[in-house]
Amino acid sequence: MRTYWNELNGFTAHVKILSNFEKDVLEYEVHYVYNKEDSDQFVITAPESLAGISGTIAGKDSGAFTLQYDNTKLDDAMPQRSGLTPADALFGLLCDLRDDAPTQQWTEEVKGQKLLVLRYDSEDEQGAVGKQIWLTADGKQPVCAELYADKVCVLTLQFTSYQST
Secondary structure (H helix, E strand, C coil): CHHHHHHCCEEEEEEEEEEEECCEEEEEEEEEEEECCCCEEEEEEECCCCCCCEEEECCCCCCCEEEEECCEEECCCCCCCCCCCCCCHHHHHHHHHHHCCCCEEEEEEECCEEEEEEEEEEEECCEEEEEEEEEECCCCCEEEEEEEECCEEEEEEEEEEEEEC
16 A cells, blocks of 8 residues: 555645534635645635635655745644644645555445545654544545544545546
């Protein structure tokens, strides 16, 4: 599985993200472009109040992150725990798919479609992080994902379109 994701040159995806931090539940939609040889780009398309804000993540480090609106750089206010925000969740999942062996792997049938499920678990001084991603049976297209902080689901991602490039 890692070989496929390491060799993938790029893709475009439209992702719906449900953010469930503390008591606030927010919905976002993001158009994401992955480019292995350059930087990842995303544009928030919903909600309307945030539409047009874009971001760039360069290299393999989410620390090289810029957020902007209308060519004006914005303060990203990224938390210490990277990979668990709507802005960098997909980037974090890609890093896991490329670089790490899953903690668990199994198949499920959802709405008549056989899916491969990969689970990634890690823990550091800030607590436990769990990520679960559902892929098509061949493992080449993401369908949805859930991200957990200290066993609480904080983000749900649903891929409404996906095209490798």
